[in-house]
Amino acid sequence: MVDLLRAVFVAPFADMAGNPTFLVEVLIGGIAAGLMYSLVALGFVLIFKASSVFNFAQGVMVLFAALTLVGLMEKGAPVPVALVLTVIVMIALAFAIERVVLRPLVNQEHIILFMATIGLNFFLEGFGEMAWGANVKKLDVGIPDTSFLVRGVQINRLELTAALTAAALVTVLAIFFQRTKIGRALRAVADDHEAALSVGIPLKTIWVVVWSVAGIVAIVAGVMWGAKSGVQFSLSLIALKALPVLILGGFTSVPGAIVGGLIIGVGEKLGEVYWGPLVGGAIENWFAYVLALAFLLIRPQGLFGEKIIERV
């Protein structure tokens, strides 16, 4: 019994203190993975904020964006050209979704819109494979997956680039939301549809904008994950990892998505490395979901979500 307590509560921390360099490496790995989760979660939050639609297809949008990018590169387009074309494809997709899916279903129950995004999910999956093939593809954006040393700490170039890109994207989005006319309109729509209409905000335009932005976020997430593990169907499953991030951070909070992603990324790496051996490993696979479950019990609105107040 004492041995067990020691193994759980003392030994891992002794390990951390004993080899700080290794601890820093684990933390960096966790932050890098966390930012990638955040990117996927961010796509969900943007759409949920502006339209209260839980977009089941966000994960497939990541896959679709990566497939399009790789497909275009295989056709011989240089990286910048392929990126611009992919952005155009995702914006066109946003217009199509607004026209074909959202507009006919305006004022319907949330659950109906949710079902519609499940349909969208299957459509994009099939359409992507039809257009670009179902093979696992390698995505080479010209950043080597190698490491360099800073004061004895190994840093992976690809992970570093991904982290910096994610940070830049989040900053740009924050400015966009706080400073611009469209940003103010977006926050207004997220808050109250009726009031937003009455001050002259066209909901349709706003929807196209958020779905476009979510599409661009999906491109960034797709490129980062694709460069790391290849572009393949399983890419769409990272959406599952975004769910606990959303539960932690709150469905309506952009900072929440970032912080939630970091907590889960760092938490699962620390758990895996230091506590993993105790239970035979694989903590990384369930840590996020157990944490999310605990949050649902204690603080269902998440760290930054709006407090759920119900009038009775």
Added chain:
Amino acid sequence: MMPASALESPLLRVEDITVRFGAVQALTEVSVDVHRGEIVAIIGPNGAGKTTLLNVISGFYHPRSGRIFFQGRDRTQLKPFDVAALGIARTFQNVALFKGMSVLDNIMTGRLLKMRGSFLLDAVYWGPARRQELAHRAAVERVIDFLEIQAIRKTPAGRLPYGLQKRVELARALAAEPQLLLLDEPMAGMNVEEKEDMSRFILDLHDEFGTTIVLIEHDMSVVMDISDRVVVLDYGRKIADGPPEIVRKDQVVMDAYLGVAHG
């Protein structure tokens, strides 16, 4: 009997509007003219179709038949945001504010339609974007001064007491510098003092900006005090339309509404 302004064409003309929700006939062939500079009160028992009429004018509902003219142009089928762009602002019966945003930001949204420019410039807050933001801020501050809500500028709207929320909603509508202001029960749920304040604001803004106002109100003493003309609805039909002192004595109105509700 007719006011002098009746000689020119009305600012708003509602012509034989019929609205139906399934089997319920919410409005039946209702016609109302609103002239520039008037304060028109719409009264009637609960379920008479008052809010429906306001929702039709502001584009939230579209009538099954009939037409609506604003400044002489037919705009029966316009959407709410197009209506707002024409210069019609409104408030709601159950306050529709952006609860998470500050009072200042709420009122700023009232000016969204007047803002121009690219969001790239906005984002760097440079040059024209900066001048524009400052100009709009100045306009918003005038509204804030006018409605005496300086002290709550930075407070999230959702935290304010109900009476103040109503006032902020009026401020947001005013910030759009509307031609026509639609107020859905601006004094509902207020105490006597708050009602007096609100009446004063409505009369003041009417004097100062010459805004034409259509309002729904239940408090008969307020209606008699501030309105130039009263339109009475009952079961979706217009049963009276005229100056308050005439409408008050109308036998049909007394039977339908005043007589029953107020003894």
